[in-house]
Amino acid sequence: MTGGILGFLGGIGLFLFGMETLTAALRSLAGEGLRRWLLRVTSSPLRGVLTGAGITAVVQSSTAVTVMTIGFVGAGLISFSQSLGVIYGANIGTTVTGWIIMLVGVKLKLGVVALPVLFVASLMGILGEGQLARLGRMLAGLSLLFIGLDLMQAASAGVEDFVPLDWLPGDTWAGRLAMAAIGLVLVAIMQSSSAGIALTLVLLGSGTLSFGQAAAMVVGMNMGTTLTGFLASLGGGSEMLRAALANLLFNFISALLAFSLLNLLAPLLHNPVTGPDDQTALVLFHTALNVLGAALFLPLTKPFGALVTWLVPDRPVTLAMALDPQLLADSGTALDAAARTATAITEAIGQALQAALAPQDARDLRPLAALPNKVEPARKALETWLSRLHLPPDRPELLNRMAALMHLTDHITRLTSRSEELDRIAHLADSPRLARPARAIAAALAKQRKVGQAARLFARIRGFALRHRRGALLREHAGMISPVEVFRETDALRWVDRVAEHAERLAHYEAQAAGPQMNSVRPA
Incomplete structure (x- = not known):
């Protein structure tokens, strides 16, 4: 028996x-x-x-x-x-x-x-x-x-x-x-x-x-x-x-x-x-x-x-809501969730900057003030999520997506720091010459663009920032503006240049992190 x-x-x-x-x-x-x-x-x-x-x-x-x-x-x-x-x-x-x-x-x-x-x-x-x-x-x-x-x-x-x-x-x-x-x-x-x-x-x-x-x-x-x-x-x-x-x-x-x-x-x-x-x-x-x-x-x-x-109604929306622990059972799906979270964080930063850089009658600084409490938990959750993933070493397509997500997380961290430079953002919002490229960057962050479109846009903006920084120095030499104004102008232009670089890299790595199957069906 x-x-x-x-x-x-x-x-x-x-x-x-x-x-x-x-x-x-x-x-x-x-x-x-x-x-x-x-x-x-x-x-x-x-x-x-x-x-x-x-x-x-x-x-x-x-x-x-x-x-x-x-x-x-x-x-x-x-x-x-x-x-x-x-x-x-x-x-x-x-x-x-x-x-x-x-x-x-x-x-x-x-x-x-x-x-x-x-x-x-x-x-x-x-x-x-x-x-x-x-x-x-x-x-x-x-x-x-x-x-x-x-x-x-x-x-x-x-x-x-x-x-x-x-x-x-x-x-x-x-x-x-x-x-x-x-x-x-x-x-x-x-x-x-x-x-x-x-x-x-x-x-x-x-x-x-x-x-x-x-x-x-x-x-x-x-x-x-x-x-x-x-x-x-x-x-x-x-x-x-x-x-x-x-x-x-x-x-x-x-x-x-x-x-x-x-x-x-x-x-x-x-x-x-x-x-x-x-x-x-x-x-x-x-x-x-x-x-x-x-x-x-x-x-x-x-x-x-x-x-x-x-x-089953929708629960309160958080930037890291896609990081459902059940999805860790499948590596590809877990990477999809991480890519979606990175995109959600980027778009949230872009939307907050859009509101802060808007014309005076439509400007709203509250989203920018609330941004750290929204972004920081999501960024930490994303880092924890990526650390929990164990990918097979002979699957290069998954490893490449993982590497892109690591780069994304790094650029998100640096972009978050840039969004806290309130003096420079305020100067850009009030400047007739600088507000337009700054708003273009914010709009591109708030809504995904194709990699080629993003690269061309940000290349033009970075060229604009370089030319105007030189122009500001020349105007100071000619006595047209004070040294204090030069420093404010060049600091703001440096912000535009750096944020444009982060935005271009984010668009590039978002496409890589999404994987070929996502890019083939993603709406334009």
């Missing part, structure tokens, strides 16, 4: 570790290509469903796809309504794992074959580098998954010794509700719906569960994954909480629909085409559960999005 329990638990543990290793390796192998694909093809809810299903089938993690999508929402690249299609699709895509487990693991029993593959994969992961090492980790994860499944199946032969069948709820409506609750708790503990499906398939194959009991467990597992994500999102931002709530409502309503139709669906799933096999029927049921849910919600995406937005 003890050996059976230990074998069963060991099999679950190997499966969970293999699934985690496989998912991490697939995400790393996919790289930025999948992120660019996800960003480009979510223009409609239907395309979002197809994209979400496809990418989830590739990376084997609906959570990773959801986090990536919400990162794009947070960066303003897609709307929350567009992200809902990807959420529907991710739930469909995650059912592919069940098919792999059932067709390859349960039916073919590849645990023995996986042992030599695990040996070769381990050597690839230890001795190889870059893509070869990632491929090794992927094969190792896949091997562990099948070995764990074999252990579970071997131990399930004596499962009645440690799980008496009369302990389980009967195959009645009340019993099925209890089995759904068990499925929900199991997935909440294991943190993997794929492991839950594998466990259910094994118990169904051993005769421990009837089809109705197993289907009810699958319904509970579908809800269990979303509950975990919802609890994890409570400390995050509004967009993450909305996505988690949308996922929870989608799965809950889909589960209610499937649960109520279970007796009607059971005969249809056991048909001459697929055969009377309970395990095949269970995987079909899992897929049908999510496909039916997507079909129900797809026409209602806009009102559903509006309902979720109403249930």
